[in-house]
Amino acid sequence: xxxxxxxxxxxxxxxxxxxxxxxxxxxxxxWEISKKxxxxxxxxxxxxxxxxxxxxxxxxxxxFDSDMMFVKIKSYDGMESxxxxxxxxxxxxxxxxxHVIIIEDIIxxxxxxxxxxxxxxxxxxxxxxxVSLLLKPDAIKHDIPLDYIGYRIPNAFVVGYGLDYxxxxxxxxxxxxxxxx
Numbered sequence: 001x002x003x004x005x006x007x008x009x010x011x012x013x014x015x016x017x018x019x020x021x022x023x024x025x026x027x028x029x030x031w032e033i034s035k036k037x038x039x040x041x042x043x044x045x046x047x048x049x050x051x052x053x054x055x056x057x058x059x060x061x062x063x064f065d066s067d068m069m070f071v072k073i074k075s076y077d078g079m080e081s082x083x084x085x086x087x088x089x090x091x092x093x094x095x096x097x098x099h100v101i102i103i104e105d106i107i108x109x110x111x112x113x114x115x116x117x118x119x120x121x122x123x124x125x126x127x128x129x130x131v132s133l134l135l136k137p138d139a140i141k142h143d144i145p146l147d148y149i150g151y152r153i154p155n156a157f158v159v160g161y162g163l164d165y166x167x168x169x170x171x172x173x174x175x176x177x178x179x180x181x
């Protein structure tokens with residue numbers, strides 16, 4: 001392991017999930033979803049900014065034709081969820097009667113995802129599926145259909161592989177957890 005600890009701003013983080021573990025799990029998720037959607041030409045909808053690394057690897061792991069539309073939602077300030085959803089970049093095309101696959105990096109409270117699913121359904125898609133690399137089961141506050149989950153993790157702050165702490169740490173290839181020792 002190259003760097004088992006990193007410092008970002010004023011916080012220390014320790015390795016949590018390695019890039020090799022991530023790659024393996026992302027490929028498994030791609031294979032799983034390919035069985036269901038291979039003939040349906042779905043629309044992948046990654047939620048920016050955090051999901052961009054996962055989305056790129058995941059879509060490449062899927063073995064079928066598809067389209068992509070990126071959306072950008074802001075709901076964090078530093079390490080805390082603001083509880084408010086701000087859709088900064090919405091759908092760039094028509095998703096009516098299309099199978100939509102929402103790609104998230106992490107689901108903790110579920111506030112952002114719940115509101116975004118409601119927004120997505122107003123466009124009358126054929127179906128809405130959620131794929132998330134990470135889920136914090138102890139933090140979730142809503143009953144949301146979560147179709148494909150990479151890892152269930154403790155309710156601790158994580159960075160790397162697209163996840164950030166005040167806009168830093170996104171480019172780390174591994175996922176690190178806040179080191180509270």
